[in-house]
Amino acid sequence: MATRNEPRTEPRIPLSRDRVLRAAVKLADESGIESLTMRRLAEEVGAEAMSLYYHVAKKEDVLDGIVEVIAGEINEAVGRIDVPSQGAAWKSAVRQRVLTAREVLLRHPWAPRVFETRADVSPPVVQYFDALIGLMRDGGFSYDLVHRALHALGSRALGFTQEMFDPGDGAGGEESSAMLEAMAERLPHLVGMLREIAHDDPDSTLGWCDDQTEFEFGLDLILDGLDGMRETA
Amino acid sequence: MATRNEPRTEPRIPLSRDRVLRAAVKLADESGIESLTMRRLAEEVGAEAMSLYYHVAKKEDVLDGIVEVIAGEINEAVGRIDVPSQGAAWKSAVRQRVLTAREVLLRHPWAPRVFETRADVSPPVVQYFDALIGLMRDGGFSYDLVHRALHALGSRALGFTQEMFDPGDGAGGEESSAMLEAMAERLPHLVGMLREIAHDDPDSTLGWCDDQTEFEFGLDLILDGLDGMRETA
DNA sequence: ACCTGAACACCGTTCAAGT
DNA sequence: ACCTGAACACCGTTCAAGT
Numbered sequence: 001m002a003t004r005n006e007p008r009t010e011p012r013i014p015l016s017r018d019r020v021l022r023a024a025v026k027l028a029d030e031s032g033i034e035s036l037t038m039r040r041l042a043e044e045v046g047a048e049a050m051s052l053y054y055h056v057a058k059k060e061d062v063l064d065g066i067v068e069v070i071a072g073e074i075n076e077a078v079g080r081i082d083v084p085s086q087g088a089a090w091k092s093a094v095r096q097r098v099l100t101a102r103e104v105l106l107r108h109p110w111a112p113r114v115f116e117t118r119a120d121v122s123p124p125v126v127q128y129f130d131a132l133i134g135l136m137r138d139g140g141f142s143y144d145l146v147h148r149a150l151h152a153l154g155s156r157a158l159g160f161t162q163e164m165f166d167p168g169d170g171a172g173g174e175e176s177s178a179m180l181e182a183m184a185e186r187l188p189h190l191v192g193m194l195r196e197i198a199h200d201d202p203d204s205t206l207g208w209c210d211d212q213t214e215f216e217f218g219l220d221l222i223l224d225g226l227d228g229m230r231e232t233a
Numbered sequence: 234m235a236t237r238n239e240p241r242t243e244p245r246i247p248l249s250r251d252r253v254l255r256a257a258v259k260l261a262d263e264s265g266i267e268s269l270t271m272r273r274l275a276e277e278v279g280a281e282a283m284s285l286y287y288h289v290a291k292k293e294d295v296l297d298g299i300v301e302v303i304a305g306e307i308n309e310a311v312g313r314i315d316v317p318s319q320g321a322a323w324k325s326a327v328r329q330r331v332l333t334a335r336e337v338l339l340r341h342p343w344a345p346r347v348f349e350t351r352a353d354v355s356p357p358v359v360q361y362f363d364a365l366i367g368l369m370r371d372g373g374f375s376y377d378l379v380h381r382a383l384h385a386l387g388s389r390a391l392g393f394t395q396e397m398f399d400p401g402d403g404a405g406g407e408e409s410s411a412m413l414e415a416m417a418e419r420l421p422h423l424v425g426m427l428r429e430i431a432h433d434d435p436d437s438t439l440g441w442c443d444d445q446t447e448f449e450f451g452l453d454l455i456l457d458g459l460d461g462m463r464e465t466a
Numbered sequence: 467a468c469c470t471g472a473a474c475a476c477c478g479t480t481c482a483a484g485t
Numbered sequence: 486a487c488c489t490g491a492a493c494a495c496c497g498t499t500c501a502a503g504t
Contacts, residue, residue, distance in 0.1 A: 038478060051488050059478065116349070116395050125397070126420060133422035143429040152451035154394045161387045162349050162395055164358070187359060189366035196376040218385035221458040271497060284469050292497065
């Protein structure tokens with residue numbers, strides 16, 4: 001039925017909250033979260049900025065919405081996991097879920113930042129945590145310990161950490177080793193550490209952090225600690 | 234020398250980067266970080282918005298700057314600590330520093346968010362971490378383990394965590410226990426946990442989280458885990 | 467050297483009006 | 486019911502001009 005030679009934008013599908021949110025995710029994925037403005041979003045969806053307001057209340061609503069979309073994606077991925085969780089198995093069950101959530105978030109690098117700025121937890125996130133609590137209960141955790149565990153995990157439960165150091169930028173290449181020596185007096189311990197790490201992994205030129213390895217280390221540290229506290233009746 | 238009855242704003246002190254940054258911190262403390270705009274900041278300091286650009290490059294520069302101011306405040310507080318850190322004492326030494334950093338941050342609730350959005354680590358923050366690394370070395374940590382430890386601690390090393398749940402809002406009072414029952418089917422584990430926690434601490438009406446207690450729990454969990462990994466030669 | 471007025475490009479959002 | 490044009494208040498920032 002489609003006529004063949006019109007301007008061929010796609011003004012076919014009518015706008016909807018869902019379509020707006022999906023476009024917002026796409027825009028953030030492709031151009032970064034800072035380029036997600038109501039005007040650019042409208043453009044992306046083939047409408048005027050003001051049309052968006054018929055489907056979302058305000059920009060904050062869009063941000064709430066894209067968090068829900070991503071959390072939904074996580075729940076879908078995590079829902080495919082079917083492993084035992086009774087007793088000692090709780091740990092690997094939780095670990096696998098967290099790492100799966102992480103995989104999803106790695107596809108949306110802007111998402112953690114947006115997650116953190118939401119005032120209220122959205123339903124799919126709540127859903128995710130409910131399941132996580134269930135696994136810990138299977139492992140013999142008291143509700144009180146589960147509660148503490150969730151705080152201890154923090155955002156790690158959802159598969160991300162906020163790194164304080166991200167030496168990706170200033171630490172690239174030859175100049176940095178010279179810089180290192182210059183800092184050695186004021187920052188002996190830090191320089192000592194960097195020197196050794198650079199030595200251990202020479203071809204990474206101070207791209208010193210394998211995020212995945214570090215993430216798993218921190219996660220296991222916490223999970224192991226918690227494991228020692230549960231009631232192994 | 235001051236004449237007595239002029240409009241008495243304070244156009245005395247000339248502008249400076251330092252004065253701009255201090256005003257920015259004051260503004261954020263009093264009105265929240267979202268009200269820190271170049272125009273409001275200029276007003277605060279008794280000048281026009283455009284005058285600021287003589288002392289700072291751009292708004293990002295202001296944000297970098299206020300992070301440095303806060304980190305400086307932390308370093309000052311932490312610098313007054315003088316406790317042993319050799320061997321097993323490393324843990325309490327680190328713990329005390331982290332909790333001291335946290336005290337400072339609690340006076341600037343907007344600061345964690347700004348810390349997290351900085352691309353590069355500022356000198357005072359680097360300084361803070363250098364000292365922390367030193368303490369862990371005193372405890373017998375290899376550089377490699379120190380490195381992992383810093384990742385495991387993440388922002389906790391600076392005294393804050395990003396909470397995923399902040400039930401301060403929606404969870405206030407009578408309505409919430411009704412809401413709880415309504416959710417019981419879809420979210421059995423979460424509701425179970427909340428029920429018990431509300432029961433344990435009835436007068437907090439679901440203000441279920443003593444942030445300080447939870448922070449210390451998570452911190453100790455990590456520190457204890459790390460303690461078991463150091464070389465106790 | 468330090469500060470400013472006018473102006474620009476770009477936001478989010480309202481509102482009355484179109485179909 | 487759904488979309489839009491014009492307009493408003495407010496951003497960050499540039500630039501030429503003032504002292």
